[in-house]
Amino acid sequence: xxxxxxxxxxxxxxxxxxxxxxxxxxxxxxxxxxxxxxxxxxxxxxxxxxxxxxxxxxxxxxxxxxxxxxxxxxxxxxxxxxxxxxxxxxxxxxxxxxxxxxxxxxxxxxxxxxxxxxxxxxxxxxxxxxxxxxxxxxxxxxxxxxxxxxxxxxxxxxxxxxxxxxxxxxxxxxxxxxxxxxxxxxxxxxxxxxxxxxxxxxxxxxxxxxxxxxxxxxxxxxxxxxxxxxxxxxxxxxxxxxxxxxxxxxxxxxxxxxxxxxxxxxxxxxxxxxxxxx
Amino acid sequence: xxxxxxxxxxxxxxxxxxxxxxxxxxxxxxxxxxxxxxxxxxxxxxxxxxxxxxxxxxxxxxxxxxxxxxxxxxxxxxxxxxxxxxxxxxxxxxxxxxxxxxxxxxxxxxxxxxxxxxxxxxxxxxxxxxxxxxxxxxxxxxxxxxxxxxxxxxxxxxxxxxxxxxxxxxxxxxxxxxxxxxxxxxxxxxxxxxxxxxxxxxxxxxxxxxxxxxxxxxxxxxxxxxxxxxxxxxxxxxxxxxxxxxxxxxxxxxxxxxxxxxxxxxxxxxxxxxxxxxxxxxxxxxxxxx
Numbered sequence: 001x002x003x004x005x006x007x008x009x010x011x012x013x014x015x016x017x018x019x020x021x022x023x024x025x026x027x028x029x030x031x032x033x034x035x036x037x038x039x040x041x042x043x044x045x046x047x048x049x050x051x052x053x054x055x056x057x058x059x060x061x062x063x064x065x066x067x068x069x070x071x072x073x074x075x076x077x078x079x080x081x082x083x084x085x086x087x088x089x090x091x092x093x094x095x096x097x098x099x100x101x102x103x104x105x106x107x108x109x110x111x112x113x114x115x116x117x118x119x120x121x122x123x124x125x126x127x128x129x130x131x132x133x134x135x136x137x138x139x140x141x142x143x144x145x146x147x148x149x150x151x152x153x154x155x156x157x158x159x160x161x162x163x164x165x166x167x168x169x170x171x172x173x174x175x176x177x178x179x180x181x182x183x184x185x186x187x188x189x190x191x192x193x194x195x196x197x198x199x200x201x202x203x204x205x206x207x208x209x210x211x212x213x214x215x216x217x218x219x220x221x222x223x224x225x226x227x228x229x230x231x232x233x234x235x236x237x238x239x240x241x242x243x244x245x246x247x248x249x250x251x252x253x254x255x256x257x258x259x260x261x262x263x264x265x266x267x268x269x270x271x272x273x274x275x276x277x278x
Numbered sequence: 279x280x281x282x283x284x285x286x287x288x289x290x291x292x293x294x295x296x297x298x299x300x301x302x303x304x305x306x307x308x309x310x311x312x313x314x315x316x317x318x319x320x321x322x323x324x325x326x327x328x329x330x331x332x333x334x335x336x337x338x339x340x341x342x343x344x345x346x347x348x349x350x351x352x353x354x355x356x357x358x359x360x361x362x363x364x365x366x367x368x369x370x371x372x373x374x375x376x377x378x379x380x381x382x383x384x385x386x387x388x389x390x391x392x393x394x395x396x397x398x399x400x401x402x403x404x405x406x407x408x409x410x411x412x413x414x415x416x417x418x419x420x421x422x423x424x425x426x427x428x429x430x431x432x433x434x435x436x437x438x439x440x441x442x443x444x445x446x447x448x449x450x451x452x453x454x455x456x457x458x459x460x461x462x463x464x465x466x467x468x469x470x471x472x473x474x475x476x477x478x479x480x481x482x483x484x485x486x487x488x489x490x491x492x493x494x495x496x497x498x499x500x501x502x503x504x505x506x507x508x509x510x511x512x513x514x515x516x517x518x519x520x521x522x523x524x525x526x527x528x529x530x531x532x533x534x535x536x537x538x539x540x541x542x543x544x545x546x547x548x549x550x551x552x553x554x555x556x557x558x559x560x561x562x563x564x565x566x567x568x
Contacts, residue, residue, distance in 0.1 A: 173375075173377065175373040175374075175375065175377040176377050176379060178345070178347055178365070178371070178373075178377070179371070179373065179377040179379075179438075180379070180390070181347075181365045182345060182346075182365045182366065182367060182369070182370055182371060183367055183370070183390050183391040183394055183438070183442065184366075184367045184391055184394040184395050184442075185390070185394045186394065189394055193379075193382075193390075194379070197379075197381035197382075198381070200381070272381070273422070274380050274381050274382075274422040274423075274424065
């Protein structure tokens with residue numbers, strides 16, 4: 001019996017196997033890794049050459065090798081990691097408070113016309129002010145430097161998330177809401193089972209954009225007002241005329257922003273299993 | 279199986295919808311447009327009533343009124359003698375575009391109504407699983423709507439409504455957008471369900487073939503404002519098979535109806551209502567076939 005079923009299976013064509021293996025390899029090497037490597041190596045070569053060839057205005061930039069050495073030195077110092085820690089805490093506090101205050105406000109404004117009519121005019125008056133423009137007032141207003149930086153990062157995340165959540169609530173399909181009402185959903189059901197999950201994609205978008213804005217504001221605030229932090233570290237490298245260290249600071253800030261926004265994205269994907277690509 | 283028998287008893291004498299002199303206006307660019315004009319229609323219980331007419335005849339408004347999403351300007355709508363004032367689960371709509379909750383699994387979509395009613399956990403599970411079996415989705419209950427094919431989504435949506443044992447099912451062009459094959463299968467599927475349960479149904483469609491194949495009565499509305507143009511009885515025997523479309527009775531009804539429909543669609547077309555092309559195209563296709 002088993003004999004027949006084995007022989008009954010169609011023989012696997014050797015060419016098919018070859019195509020399959022090549023497919024997997026192709027994905028790994030030629031599709032992604034190779035162009036990625038070419039792109040980065042090409043950039044490093046262009047960087048190196050623009051200095052050796054003394055291209056106008058570019059010759060003052062440190063060599064990639066110097067930056068690498070400076071980075072190597074930095075990661076061995078505890079002050080470098082302390083800068084990371086301070087910046088991450090500041091982003092985390094401001095961003096989190098922004099979500100905790102902003103998401104409910106956005107939901108409320110999206111759900112209730114009355115609340116929107118009451119809150120939106122003030123919101124729209126303050127929203128166009130760039131978060132960085134809040135720096136002087138914030139320094140004067142808050143008793144400690146740390147609090148004023150928390151406040152600034154909060155501003156950076158807050159307006160973005162409120163606007164996105166509000167838009168997310170109003171983008172929920174009318175027929176979806178009507179279906180829920182017909183099926184006997186209470187107001188509470190509508191809020192928790194329809195409005196919140198329905199606006200979740202917008203919440204995640206708002207958070208992803210918001211974390212980027214938060215880093216922007218943080219770096220500016222640290223350069224002007226802060227003690228410690230990656231922004232301050234970069235600024236101090238500038239005042240000391242340490243060019244490679246400036247670049248180390250920039251790279252670190254970019255990397256920190258990348259890590260945090262990836263984290264937000266992963267959390268977002270986890271929270272929305274129905275949005276996974278199948 | 280047991281459940282279906284239960285529904286036959288309950289459904290057959292429920293869901294008598296009467297529209298009495300119903301008028302409805304809506305505003306478009308500050309202009310008041312009369313949408314339904316003193317419409318009086320009866321949807322008899324235990325029957326399948328099909329509503330046809332060009333876009334702009336107020337079919338969607340009528341559905342919104344019966345479902346209770348909107349209220350009529352004049353006149354009244356009653357179901358089993360009671361005036362309709364708000365949405366309720368005795369009248370459930372299956373919408374044109376899918377209105378499944380994308381963030382819930384098929385099971386949770388279907389269980390939404392029973393949960394909202396506060397049934398016991400055990401009953402919810404039993405009811406939901408039994409109805410999912412009826413529509414053939416028992417193996418897909420843990421999938422999300424986006425993981426289903428178009429036809430399966432429609433069946434999930436039917437299940438979500440049916441599990442609440444509504445008095446009336448309102449289907450607003452439910453099979454629009456499905457490919458021809460799936461569409462026919464869905465028509466057959468719903469007819470079988472209807473034959474078993476005799477659940478009062480209001481079915482809106484653009485396709486005359488679909489209308490005659492499914493209906494006990496076809497109601498044709500006029501283009502702006504919506505009035506009853508003609509009521510066509512379809513006395514074809516049930517259960518019906520697709521071969522019925524070759525019978526003389528079917529052809530007679532078809533030929534009686536197509537002229538009137540074409541006239542109304544033409545009116546819409548002359549008013550530059552681009553969406554009227556929908557119905558003209560489907561009519562043209564039908565008359566080419568015959």
